[in-house]
Every structure is written in structure tokens, then in C-alpha cells.
Amino acid sequence: MSEQNKKMVEAITAQEVDFAQWYTDICTKAELVEYSSVKGFVVLRPYGYAIWENIQRDLDDRFKATGHQNVAMPMLMPESLLKKEGELVDGFAPEVAWVTMGGSEQLEERLAVRPTSETLFCDHFSHVLHSWRDLPMLYNQWCSVVRWEKTTRPFLRTREFWWQEGHTIHETAEEAIAETEQQLACYADFCERDLCIPVLKGRKTDKEKFAGADATYTIEAMMKDGKALQSGTSHYFGDKFSRAYDVTFAGRDNTLRHPFQTSWGTSTRLIGAIIMTHGDDDGLILPPAIAPIQLVVVPVAAHKPGVLEKARELKERLGKQFKVHLDDSDNSPGWKFSQYEMKGVPLRLEIGPKDIEKGQCVLVRRDTREKYFVPLADLETEISRLLQELAQNLYNRALENREKRTWSATTMEQVKQLSAEHTGFIKTMWCGDLACEEKMKEEAGLSSRCMPFEQEALSDVCPCCGRPAKTMVVWGKAY
């Protein structure tokens, strides 16, 4: 390895040495983000934003296929509007950024930079909803929101982040609940199929649910280090908000009714999940479905006659079916190999004079480093197959990691021992009391991730208090 390549690889901290530093290294060295001069805020650089654009396009198609429409709400909202629903404002007030001046004039009422937009959607619904015929209203918004966090970790915790927030209203509670379930299933399918990240689906405890929600559903992913990452949530509000914001419609019986409401969101956090689920000590590994570059073409001995021409011809040809980048810069092939490994490009295609003679090229998988000598005539078929296999392998490895790091416990002693020795998911039964949930935090450092839809009967009693168990909970340490 050349000095230059070595320097590049050495620049990433190993996962074993310091997982948090490894993560930060990837974020900056793969050129996903830059810490901006605005404290707590990041810049999404072209490569990071391109991943987000692919996520957006994919999710947006899914939302539209189920009848959702995009809208844009104001980025600012008056304090009085935010305050109409007590739980929501209590939940968000400590982290709101306030606009108090417009130009040189002091505002009569300060305006919150949106931390989330339930209040604005409710206000809008109250103006445009008239009859049951207008229902359901299935809206979504792509935007950024601001929450005044104390610490900064790119994609995981920043004062501004990019997300989508779906907001829907329905004639009946049943339809609204079905919507929350549908959207959670949509997130889960997206994560598992396109991001190759297995997720646990379940319901949040009251302590962990969204401020003001009747019920919060969640998908929870496990990172390589065993910590949990909440990756998407879906909330059912009943008619609580629509009562608070006076959203009404004339029902089929001509009486005035309140619609039932949901919201659901996922964010640039998903990029954090991709990094920490699949990445290794050489950098990112990107799932093909959202990779800005699926295949990089690297000419070898590019100065030899015919090599660059062949590389360009392949880029042209393969570009019709895949996202292809040709690096014909004058950097060394070794430097390029490191560079695109760092950036997590799923496949590398090497082509040199000898390959051309033999009518073949070399394909290298980012996940396994396996090399394949492929006849040029078979390239499209082989690339498709390898991308599929790579995606499946990413998913399998992540699932294996989760299974290896998931334990069951029936006593507090077991829980404490497991938690002291490992980081991962710990399954226990639970009586449903907040006190026991808090005890888990204090004594074992664990928070409830969710009450999984797929329940198991581990025992009859709560390990904290010994009273009858109501449900199984998955506990963990969370990002």
C-alpha cells in the first residue's frame, strides 16, 4: 500500500478502538457532512445529500402510491398556536428556537421555528375541512426542523435535521389506526428491503411515546455496537388534537364531528443507521438501492493505449442500467480503491490492458472483498446478481448481529448482569408500571425500546416488582 493510501486508511479510527470516533470519522472523511460554523448545525455535503435524495425519492414514491400528497407549511408558528395542546408544548418547549425580531421590529408575539408541525397542520385542517366527503386528508411534508439539542452528532443529534412528517385526518378511529399501521409497515419494508436493516416493530411505552399521542409505534434497529436506533415512528392521536384546534366536519348524519388524526416521520437519522449497521474499518458500505454510486469504474494502467477508451465505453454502457461513476483522474488506482471503499460504493470494476486482451474485467465487492473475473459480455447480469447478493448479505449480517446480541431475562439479577456484560436488546416481561420502567433505567441503564408486535411469553411476572406481567418489552441502550 502506498504511503498516501496508508495515510488515508489510518485516518479512520477502528471500530474496536472507539466506535463513536469511528462514526464521526466516517461522517466527515466519506464527505457526508461538515460541521458548520453555526453551533450544533451541520452541512449536508453532496455525497451525503445524494443519499438523502435517494431515500426521499424512494419513500415519496411509496407515500404517493398509497394516496398521500405533499404540502408545505410555514416554518414559523406563533407561540399561542403551539400552546393550544398542552402535552405537545410541554414536550417541545425546552428545545424550541424563538424568533423575536422581524427586520428591526420587535415582534408582538414570538414565533417558534417548527420543531414538528402538528399544530400547523391542525390549524390548516380547521380551515379547509368541511364534510366527511373531504376525508381522509393524507398529507406529507419534506422539510427541516429545529430542536435546540445540547450535543451534536451528525445525523443522530443536530439542532437542525431533515425529515418528512406525514399528517393525516380520518373519519373514524379505525381508519386512523390503520393508517399508523400502514405507515409503520411502509417504514419497516423500506428499511429492510432498501436499506438492508432489520427492524423490530412495536409500540412505545407511555413514557417513551410522542408528546400528546395516544399511541406511538416505532421501528427499532440495532447498530453494530449493540445500541438501538429508533428509525421511524408513527403516532395515533385519537381526536385529542382536533378537539384542541377545533377541527370539525359535518358527518354522514349531518352532526359536527372531530376527525381522528395521525402523524409519522422519519429523518436523516436513517443515514446514521446505514453507517452504523453496515460500515467497517475501511469506511461506509452502502445498500445498492440508495447508493449515489453503485459501481465505480477504475482504469488500471490508464496510460496504456485503449484502456481509458474502454473504461469510458463501459461507463457509458453500464450507466444505462446502474449508477456508474468513472474515475479517470490521475490519482493512483490504489488511492482510488481506498477512496471508493471509504465512500461505501458497493462494486468496483477494474479494467486494464490484460483484461482488455482477455475480453474481461474484474469486479470487487465492497462487503466481502471477493474478486470476480467477468467476461465483458456478461457484465449487466453479473452486476445485477452481485448487487442483489451484496444487499442480502448486508441484511443477513445485520440480522445475525442482532440475534447474537439479543437476550431474554426473567429476573432483575439476570438483567443487570447481561446489561453489565453486553450491549444489545434484552427482552423481559413487564407489569406496565412506570416505576418499573424507571427502575430498569436506574439499575440497569436500560430504556424500553418497544413492546414488540411479536410477543413471547417469557414468564408470568415482571422481573422488577414480581407482579403479573402484561406484556413483553425489549430494552436497550439507545442513540
Add this chain to the structure above:
Amino acid sequence: MSEQNKKMVEAITAQEVDFAQWYTDICTKAELVEYSSVKGFVVLRPYGYAIWENIQRDLDDRFKATGHQNVAMPMLMPESLLKKEGELVDGFAPEVAWVTMGGSEQLEERLAVRPTSETLFCDHFSHVLHSWRDLPMLYNQWCSVVRWEKTTRPFLRTREFWWQEGHTIHETAEEAIAETEQQLACYADFCERDLCIPVLKGRKTDKEKFAGADATYTIEAMMKDGKALQSGTSHYFGDKFSRAYDVTFAGRDNTLRHPFQTSWGTSTRLIGAIIMTHGDDDGLILPPAIAPIQLVVVPVAAHKPGVLEKARELKERLGKQFKVHLDDSDNSPGWKFSQYEMKGVPLRLEIGPKDIEKGQCVLVRRDTREKYFVPLADLETEISRLLQELAQNLYNRALENREKRTWSATTMEQVKQLSAEHTGFIKTMWCGDLACEEKMKEEAGLSSRCMPFEQEALSDVCPCCGRPAKTMVVWGKAY
């Protein structure tokens, strides 16, 4: 016409009666926007946002085809960062919204909600630019910005609006200037081809240029009422900003240099331009390229056997090639005709029992009201042809309006008389002095729209001062 249809049509003010009120009526009755409860802010409703999404997709493809990449910058910036370039802050300070609190804590330094992002891009460039090999950096951002306007007109003047802002840096002044020209040409081509809006291309006078720019290029459209709408601008900054923000790179000769910079933007204003260029007393007329619905299928006598089935079959079939909406609600056909005319849907397809018998249907153009009886077998061909003809007709009508409302003048007397009698473009020569430009405003109520790239020699002297003329200017009243 039924009572219900009449009420609907009557609800729009006629253009002749009050063009401004007609415009506002369209914005709300075609369900493009809603005035939000946040003063000066609007909600983009699904139909309005869908138009914006189509504009975004189209422009984004064009930007990417010329090598631009999207990024996301922070929405807030410290006052000290904004102040580094004097002219920029002087230009924007009076209309900045200021965040002074984060959570419950007073900020040490207040943060501006971005009114435009030159400063943030410069700051970023100063961190990531190293060598001439990194150039050019061709970045773009889709976002909303906030400017504390006193008045509110949807799409034209709101405290928040949605736009794209391109920001690029280059090794040489020539390359940067070529970029501003390329992007202006891109805007012009998009407006003329896809929005069917003819535009004048030219350069802004110093008085009208962007705060801090060396040169601002603009495309100016003329609305039906003769007023001008600035529809896109492209700015050349020289190295002024890169000096102010200390953006440097190692040049080919290994000396430290400042890159040359551009920015260019267009916004949801374009929707205002579409409304006021093409709309009529029955509502919007949308150019096919950006219409959320290109063709609406309206079943007639839908209760008769086979009608709805046929309508659904046509929707399915035509949906493969066009953006088709089937309205199978139980509203009357007459109500539906009015509704989709209001929404500017380019083509209507009517299908009833007699049509089915004859193996035909009726197509109605939104722009000319012409009816076409079309054999079902020929539909795709006929729809393509009619959409093309409609687009061409929209463009021709707009061009005709502009030509009818464009005058030349060589004396102040002529200018004042023309301006008193008409609203439109007035072409004169100009000496280049600010004093004469201000006199045009005071005495004739006109502002300079641009110095067109296509110059004419109308006379040798400036009509204001009689001194030698330097250039031809197009003057007008602007939105």
C-alpha cells in the same frame, strides 16, 4: 349552467374588473394556497405544491445534467457571519427574522433565519476548498427562505418562499461568467419551453442588481396586465465574497488564490408567473409540462351501464403516457367541468353512452374551448398533439400580449405619455446614470427591468438628460 356551477364561476372576479383580486381568487379557489394563521406566511396546498414539485423535478434534472450537485446548508446563521460582506448585509438586514432564544436560554449572538445563503456557502467553501483540482464546485440547494415583507401576495411576496439557490466557485472569472450565462439560459429555456412564458434576457442596472454582486442577469416576463415579473436571476460576484470570507485555493502555480463566484435562483414566484401569464376568467390554465393533471376524465351519464367501466379503462390506459385523473365522484358533469377549468387542467375527456356506442369520446381544450370527437383508437396520438398545440398556443398568446404592450420612446414626453396610457414595456436609450434612472421612477413611475442582451439603437441620446446614450433599457412596472 346549474345554480351550483354559476355560483362557482361567479366567485372569481373578472380580470377586467380587478386583476389583483382575480389573481388572489385563483390562488385560493384553485386550491393552490391558503393564507396561514402566521401573518405573512402561506400554506402550499397539495395542488399548488404539486405544480412546484413538477417545476423542481424539471429544473433539478437540468441542473444535474450540467454537473451541479445538491447540498443542504443550515437554515440559521450567526449575525457576525452575515456581516462579513458589507453590501450583502446592508441589502438584507432590514428584512431578516432573528432567532434570539434557544429553548429557555438567551443566545449570546443572535441568528438570522436565512434570507439567502451566500454567506453560508462561502463559509463552507472556505473549509472544503484546497486546490484548483477541487474546482469548479457546482452546488445547489432547494429550501425556503424568510424575508420580513410588509405586504402579502401569494407566490409574489410572502415572508417565507420556496426556491432553489445555486452557488458555484470557479478557478477563473471567465468560467464563472460562463456559468451565470449558462444558468440564465437554462431558466429562459425552461420558462419558454415548459412554462410557455416568453422572457426577456438581460442585465440589471447597478440600482437593481443583487446586493454585493458585480453583475446580475435576469429573465423578465410580462403578465397579462402588462406588468413585469422578474422570474429568475443569475449573479456574478467576481472574487469579492471569496475575499471577504477568506475562501482560497492553491492555484496551478502553487500560489494562494481566491475563486470566482456565482449564485442563481428561481422560486415559487414562477407559479405566480404561470397564473398571470395564462389564466382567464374561468381560472388557471396550466402548461402541460408542469400540470399535476394533464387530462381529466369525466364520465357523462355515469349511472348508465358500462360508462364508469369505460372511463376507468381509459384512465388506466392513458395513465401510462399522461398524467390522468378520473373524477368518478357523484358531482354533476357540469360541476366537474367548472372545477377542472378553474384548476387549469389542459384537456378534458368526456365519455358517455353515445360516445361508447360510436367508439369515440370528446376532448375539450382548456385554452380555446375547442371540442374534438376522437375515435378511441387514436386517443394517445390526439392527446399528444393537442397538448403540444395548447402549449404552443399559450406561448404565442403570451408573446402576442408582450409585443402588443411593448413601445419605444426617444423623449421623456413620449415616455410619460405612454406610461400614463398603458402598462407594458417601454424601451429607451440610457446614459447609464443613476440620476436618470431615478427620474424615470419619479416622473413616469417606471423601474428599469433590464438592459436586454438583444440591443437596439433607438437614438443616440438618453431621453432624460440628452447626454450620449450607452445602452438600451427596458422599463416597466414590476410585481
